[in-house]
Amino acid sequence: RKEVEQDPGPFNVPEGATVAFNCTYSNSASQSFFWYRQDCRKEPKLLMSVYSSGNEDGRFTAQLNRASQYISLLIRDSKLSDSATYLCVVNPPGGKLIFGQGTELSVKP
Amino acid sequence: NAGVTQTPKFRILKIGQSMTLQCTQDMNHNYMYWYRQDPGMGLKLIYYSVGAGITDKGEVPNGYNVSRSTTEDFPLRLELAAPSQTSVYFCASRGTSGRAATGELFFGEGSRLTVL
Numbered sequence A: 001r002k003e004v005e006q007d008p009g010p011f012n013v014p015e016g017a018t019v020a021f022n023c024t025y026s027n028s029a030s031q032s033f034f035w036y037r038q039d040c041r042k043e044p045k046l047l048m049s050v051y052s053s054g055n056e057d058g059r060f061t062a063q064l065n066r067a068s069q070y071i072s073l074l075i076r077d078s079k080l081s082d083s084a085t086y087l088c089v090v091n092p093p094g095g096k097l098i099f100g101q102g103t104e105l106s107v108k109p
Numbered sequence B: 001n002a003g004v005t006q007t008p009k010f011r012i013l014k015i016g017q018s019m020t021l022q023c024t025q026d027m028n029h030n031y032m033y034w035y036r037q038d039p040g041m042g043l044k045l046i047y048y049s050v051g052a053g054i055t056d057k058g059e060v061p062n063g064y065n066v067s068r069s070t071t072e073d074f075p076l077r078l079e080l081a082a083p084s085q086t087s088v089y090f091c092a093s094r095g096t097s098g099r100a101a102t103g104e105l106f107f108g109e110g111s112r113l114t115v116l
Helices: none
Strands: A004-006 A011-014 A019-025 A032-038 A045-050 A055-057 A060-065 A070-075 A084-091 A103-108 B004-007 B010-013 B019-025 B031-037 B043-051 B054-057 B064-066 B076-078 B087-094 B111-115
Touching: A004 A084, A011 A019, A019 A084, A019 A103, A032 A060, A032 A070, A045 A055, A045 A060, A045 A070, A070 A084, B004 B087, B019 B031, B019 B087, B019 B111, B043 B064
Parallel strands: A011 A103, B010 B111
Antiparallel strands: A004 A019, A019 A070, A032 A045, A032 A084, A055 A060, A060 A070, A084 A103, B004 B019, B019 B076, B031 B043, B031 B087, B043 B054, B064 B076, B087 B111
16 A cells, blocks of 8 residues: 555646545554645645644645544635645655655636 | 755766766755656655765665765765656755654755656
């Protein structure tokens, strides 16, 4: 089993739609979790950290379920500018940061 | 602020050649990472380092070597380049807060390597 697995893409949605991405991880001792965004093969950039209680940043909501070992990202009211690849990142013990394979989102007018 | 600097940005190698990708950060970060990204895929961890003098294998270390003699520098060496090593390589660093590392990775702009 891969350390980190994401929903396969691509997701094609109209503007204004709500879209959700899920990500599962295999190491139950993983300590922290993140969502990154990557545009057009540029370097990834941190979108948000994922906290145990769940957290929101504008139109973006991240959730963590430790019992089921998955994290999620919800994007409300999708904009054209949200089109990108979204990568979940997991920090197992020891300093590694492991990326999922990424989910491509395409928001259409 | 320079942040994380990777060189070269582009390189074409012949099969069997060797080369070193350079990575330098000026943020005094303890943690540094090398990833590779193949088309349509996520980032795969090659090697990482939690401090000067310490390195560890990641998910795909075969065919690569690293060293961490200083906090600032984390070069990645390819010995005997193979076509399977054609990829985009990203170096990254992150800081520490007390004993726990913070989450945000600071990336270099990437190095696009082609092996023919």
